[in-house]
Amino acid sequence: MRLPQRVDHLIVGSGFAGLCTAIKLTEDGETDFVVIEKADDVGGTWRDNTYPGACCDVPSQLYSFSFARNPEWSSSYSPQSEIWAYLQQVARDFDLTDRIVFGTELVQATWDDDAQVWRCRTTAGEVVARTLITGTGGLSEPRLPAIDGIETFQGALFHSARWDHSVDLIGKRVAVIGTGASAIQIVPEVQQVAAHLDVYQRTAPWVIPRNDRRYPRLERLALRRVPALAKLYRTGIYWAHEGYVPAFTWQPRLGAPAEKAATINIHKAIKDPDLRAKVTPTFRLGCKRVLRSNTYYPAIASPNVDLVTDPIARITPTSVVTRDGVEHPVDVIVVATGFWTTELPIAERIVGRQGRTLAEEWADGGMSAYKGTTVHGFPNLFMMTGPNTGQGHTSVVFVIESQVAYLRDALRTMREQGYGAVEPRAAAQRRWNAMVQRRMKHTVWNRGGCSSWYLDAHGRNTVLWPKATFTFRRKLARFDADAYDAQAARPTPAREAVA
Ligand code: N01
Numbered sequence: 001m002r003l004p005q006r007v008d009h010l011i012v013g014s015g016f017a018g019l020c021t022a023i024k025l026t027e028d029g030e031t032d033f034v035v036i037e038k039a040d041d042v043g044g045t046w047r048d049n050t051y052p053g054a055c056c057d058v059p060s061q062l063y064s065f066s067f068a069r070n071p072e073w074s075s076s077y078s079p080q081s082e083i084w085a086y087l088q089q090v091a092r093d094f095d096l097t098d099r100i101v102f103g104t105e106l107v108q109a110t111w112d113d114d115a116q117v118w119r120c121r122t123t124a125g126e127v128v129a130r131t132l133i134t135g136t137g138g139l140s141e142p143r144l145p146a147i148d149g150i151e152t153f154q155g156a157l158f159h160s161a162r163w164d165h166s167v168d169l170i171g172k173r174v175a176v177i178g179t180g181a182s183a184i185q186i187v188p189e190v191q192q193v194a195a196h197l198d199v200y201q202r203t204a205p206w207v208i209p210r211n212d213r214r215y216p217r218l219e220r221l222a223l224r225r226v227p228a229l230a231k232l233y234r235t236g237i238y239w240a241h242e243g244y245v246p247a248f249t250w251q252p253r254l255g256a257p258a259e260k261a262a263t264i265n266i267h268k269a270i271k272d273p274d275l276r277a278k279v280t281p282t283f284r285l286g287c288k289r290v291l292r293s294n295t296y297y298p299a300i301a302s303p304n305v306d307l308v309t310d311p312i313a314r315i316t317p318t319s320v321v322t323r324d325g326v327e328h329p330v331d332v333i334v335v336a337t338g339f340w341t342t343e344l345p346i347a348e349r350i351v352g353r354q355g356r357t358l359a360e361e362w363a364d365g366g367m368s369a370y371k372g373t374t375v376h377g378f379p380n381l382f383m384m385t386g387p388n389t390g391q392g393h394t395s396v397v398f399v400i401e402s403q404v405a406y407l408r409d410a411l412r413t414m415r416e417q418g419y420g421a422v423e424p425r426a427a428a429q430r431r432w433n434a435m436v437q438r439r440m441k442h443t444v445w446n447r448g449g450c451s452s453w454y455l456d457a458h459g460r461n462t463v464l465w466p467k468a469t470f471t472f473r474r475k476l477a478r479f480d481a482d483a484y485d486a487q488a489a490r491p492t493p494a495r496e497a498v499a
Contacts, residue, residue, distance in 0.1 A: 002124075013134065037103075063078070132380065191299040379422060394469055
């Protein structure tokens with residue numbers, strides 16, 4: 001598809017959020033939209049993260065759309081390939097492929113207050129849109145570590161989310177930097193083929209057992225034939241995961257049984273007391289994302305693996321040198337150091353009513369939005385998975401569906417009331433964020449004794465939602481026009497604003 005000059009709605013990104021938005025807008029008859037996607041396929045993070053062992057740590061029955069359940073998942077925690085294939089299938093089933101302009105990136109979107117439109121520059125040309133909907137996710141831009149000499153390394157070096165499949169790891173000396181959710185899935189795979197693997201750990205994570213199981217054919221048949229059964233599974237998993245909420249958001253000590261399970265996980269796999277001590281976390285479970293694996297600790301205990309806990313001092317053309325002066329020779333370095341989460345790169349590309357970018361707006365106080373979705377000074381902008389919408393315990397798809405419901409009601413209200421632009425009032429946004437940050441003080445993320453990618457440079461958690469997800473859904477169930485400044489649609493409608 002070619003980029004049109006003008007649309008009612010511009011959706012950026014075709015991962016879970018972008019696809020969900022496109023599907024639901026179509027359902028409402030809001031068909032004048034286009035999705036731009038910088039890559040050449042749909043899938044977002046599930047297209048990009050192709051590292052060996054990539055798998056979802058939220059059960060697939062819940063990590064999928066409520067309106068497009070998939071009875072064909074092969075196991076309770078699906079691998080990346082299945083989730084990506086699922087998203088491709090969803091795009092086909094809902095006839096979206098022709099609505100997506102692939103290979104097209106948003107360069108800049110600038111609000112034009114007179115015409116009540118977003119004027120957007122993309123790598124495929126310009127487009128004018130009444131509303132701008134970002135579905136660019138919080139885990140899409142790899143964050144490379146600033147390690148001295150990293151650019152001088154002569155072997156292969158790549159980020160976990162940009163895996164270089166042309167590099168053969170068989171018989172090589174490999175280093176994995178980081179021990180987060182990506183690394184703990186990569187390490188057991190690399191350990192099996194590498195001659196030697198060094199795992200560079202800065203902070204030991206909590207890793208609980210992963211109760212995975214394959215769905216037998218009969219069970220999949222039942223899920224296909226009896227949709228109520230699939231719904232029941234989904235509901236059961238949802239509530240089981242909400243069970244973590246009190247420990248995460250109210251009383252961190254409630255996580256003690258899970259800490260015990262994780263400690264047993266360590267003791268079962270690792271006999272060496274020194275190694276056990278190195279992998280045992282020193283903060284409360286949940287403070288960083290809780291990881292699930294049955295294979296990580298056995299891999300760490302393997303004879304061809306060294307867990308290196310001395311900080312990295314520098315990288316040379318052929319080695320990693322730690323601060324204790326030891327030089328660790330290496331052929332391939334895998335950088336599993338996470339993503340830009342509290343300084344979203346998309347924020348630099350969106351220019352609001354005052355001529356300031358979202359990034360400038362957020363520079364002093366950190367990211368903030370109203371209901372994680374709309375931002376004062378940025379009319380008709382809807383951010384899917386915006387500030388404080390992230391989840392430490394359950395499926396982000398639930399949150400996305402809640403936000404899309406809010407967007408639909410906003411558009412319905414605008415249509416019915418003849419509004420050309422809506423923007424949350426500064427006071428409403430302030431109140432919302434004060435509530436979020438007040439609540440945040442009780443959470444394990446703020447008082448669990450760790451630093452994590454949930455916290456920004458000011459120590460504020462601008463990533464996660466500090467209550468149950470059903471509360472989030474309830475708060476976004478209706479577009480609350482009274483919290484917004486609304487402008488009547490100007491006589492020059494968006495369709496003539498192209499010129
Ligand atoms: O990234 P991370 P990730 N020198 O930021 C370390 C989702 N996800 O890609 O803990 C040395 O969690 C850093 O150390 P520390 C999930 O939401 C989901 O693994 O900061 N080390 C840490 O160990 C997840 O939370 C799935 O001290 C450095 C690691 O690198 C999110 O993605 C699967 C360093 C980064 O861990 C991100 O996970 C995979 C440095 N300079 C990912 N800088 C599912 O299954 C950082 N580190 C759904």
